[in-house]
Amino acid sequence: MACISADGTLTESARRMLEVLQNPATPEDVAQATGLPLFRVRSGLREMAQAGLVEEKEGRYALTEAGKQRR
Amino acid sequence: MSTETMEGVKPVGLPRLNEPAPEFEAVTTHGVIRLSDYRGRWLILFSHPADFTPVCTTEFIAFAEIYPELQKRGVDLLGLSIDSVYSHIAWIRNIKEKTGVEIPFPIIADLNKEVASLYGMIMPGESKTETSRCVFVIDPNGILRAMIYYPLTTGRNMQEILRLVDALQTTDAHKVATPANWKPGDKVIVPPPTTLEMAEERVHAGYECIDWYLCKKEL
Numbered sequence: 001m002a003c004i005s006a007d008g009t010l011t012e013s014a015r016r017m018l019e020v021l022q023n024p025a026t027p028e029d030v031a032q033a034t035g036l037p038l039f040r041v042r043s044g045l046r047e048m049a050q051a052g053l054v055e056e057k058e059g060r061y062a063l064t065e066a067g068k069q070r071r
Numbered sequence: 072m073s074t075e076t077m078e079g080v081k082p083v084g085l086p087r088l089n090e091p092a093p094e095f096e097a098v099t100t101h102g103v104i105r106l107s108d109y110r111g112r113w114l115i116l117f118s119h120p121a122d123f124t125p126v127c128t129t130e131f132i133a134f135a136e137i138y139p140e141l142q143k144r145g146v147d148l149l150g151l152s153i154d155s156v157y158s159h160i161a162w163i164r165n166i167k168e169k170t171g172v173e174i175p176f177p178i179i180a181d182l183n184k185e186v187a188s189l190y191g192m193i194m195p196g197e198s199k200t201e202t203s204r205c206v207f208v209i210d211p212n213g214i215l216r217a218m219i220y221y222p223l224t225t226g227r228n229m230q231e232i233l234r235l236v237d238a239l240q241t242t243d244a245h246k247v248a249t250p251a252n253w254k255p256g257d258k259v260i261v262p263p264p265t266t267l268e269m270a271e272e273r274v275h276a277g278y279e280c281i282d283w284y285l286c287k288k289e290l
Contacts, residue, residue, distance in 0.1 A: 002102025039108040039147060039177075040101055047102065 003044045004051055010070060017044055018070065021054060024062040085191040085218075092116075092207065092215040093189040097151075100159050101177035104149070106213065113146040113240075114209040115232065118192040118202035122154045122162035126226045130204070132172045137229045144236055145211075148176035152202055153187060156180035197223055206232060208239060245290055258287040 003014035010018070013036055020033040027045055031038040045061050048054045053067035086093060096105045106114075117134075119127040134148060141148060152159075159178045167173050181187050181202075192202040204221035216239050221227050238249040247259040263284045264270045270283040278286035 037147065038112060039104060042108040043102050043104050 002040070003047045013040065014044060014048065017041065017048070018053065018063060018067055021061055021063050021067070024057075024060040026060055030061070086189070086207070086215050088215055088218065090215060091213050092209045094213075095186045095189060097179040097181065097186050098156055099149070099177035099179050100156060100163065104177060104179075106209070109147055109149075109209070110213060111211050113144065113211060113236065114149060115141070115146060115236075116149045116151065116190070116207040116209060117227075118151045118187065118190075118205045120198065120201035120203070120223050121152055122158045123165070126224070127152075128162075128166060130226050131166060131174055132170060133226075133229045134176070135172050135174050137233055138175050140233055141236070144233075144240060146236055150176060150178035151181050151186055151192070152178070153181050153184055153200065155182055194220075194222075208235060210239070210243075241290070247288075247290075250287070258289055261286045261288055 003011055003017075005011065013034070016034045016036070017030055020030050025033070027038060027041045030036070030045070031041045034041070036044075045054060045056070048067070049056060049061070052064055053070055054061045055064050056062075092106060094106050096103060106116075119130060121127060131150070134150070138148060154162075159180055163174045163178070179186055184193065187193050187202050190205065190207060192205045193199065194203045197203055201223065203223060204225070204227055206217075206219040206221075206227065207215060208217040210216050217235055219227070219232075219235075234254055237255050238253060241255070241259065242248060245259065246262065248262060250257070250260050253259070258279065261273075261278055263286075264273045273283045273286060274280055276286070278288050280286040
């Protein structure tokens with residue numbers, strides 16, 4: 001996985017994305033703020049949503065309670 | 072009943088130009104990626120026969136060299152071969168160690184040949200276990216706009232790939248076509264008229280015309 005290692009630790013790019021998501025943001029916003037390619041952000045947000053760290057509403061991603069604790 | 076042939080290669084229909092590129096989700100060196108993750112950007116999806124092989128190594132170094140130029144044009148790169156992600160990682164690290172070149176784009180580990188089959192990348196006459204040197208140019212709307220197929224023996228020409236991207240983007244921006252050997256800055260072809268009246272008007276329209284059906288203009 002690109003964001004969450006097998007032992008559960010977050011990669012640096014994942015932490016950067018979560019940092020940006022202190023305020024809800026679109027994948028495009030996250031890509032702009034982190035400098036990560038848009039495809040990486042979309043893929044990473046999907047992975048972190050599946051892990052319950054972020055949630056998507058109307059195209060914007062926000063931290064869940066679990067995500068806030070991991071940031 | 073299995074759809075595989077006796078040779079173990081699934082029969083495929085080649086993707087077609089100007090139709091949606093087949094969607095996929097694949098394991099890559101940058102995580103699990105879907106084709107739709109590239110929506111809004113141009114994408115060059117390309118295959119190579121195998122990691123740790125000589126022609127492919129020269130191609131990867133060459134793709135890395137044109138990567139900044141592609142990025143300027145809003146184009147991402149995505150490689151593919153029928154190798155494991157561990158093989159890809161080891162090869163990328165080896166290229167960096169031996170040549171100093173960093174490979175900045177992801178590579179699909181297509182061990183089950185799923186994406187290769189979707190895109191017709193396997194040419195059984197050449198190899199049943201490797202992908203040929205295929206290039207698919209996909210536009211920001213996910214439409215397949217161009218394809219190039221090279222055999223195993225022949226490394227691709229990166230300048231031609233850049234030229235192809237430039238031509239497609241110029242066509243989209245200006246509703247024109249591009250002549251043989253066109254490169255940015257050259258004159259472009261005005262789409263030919265489709266009625267007799269338009270043909271009559273075309274020769275007096277101020278373009279550089281050989282005849283009504285072949286007119287060029289500066290951009």
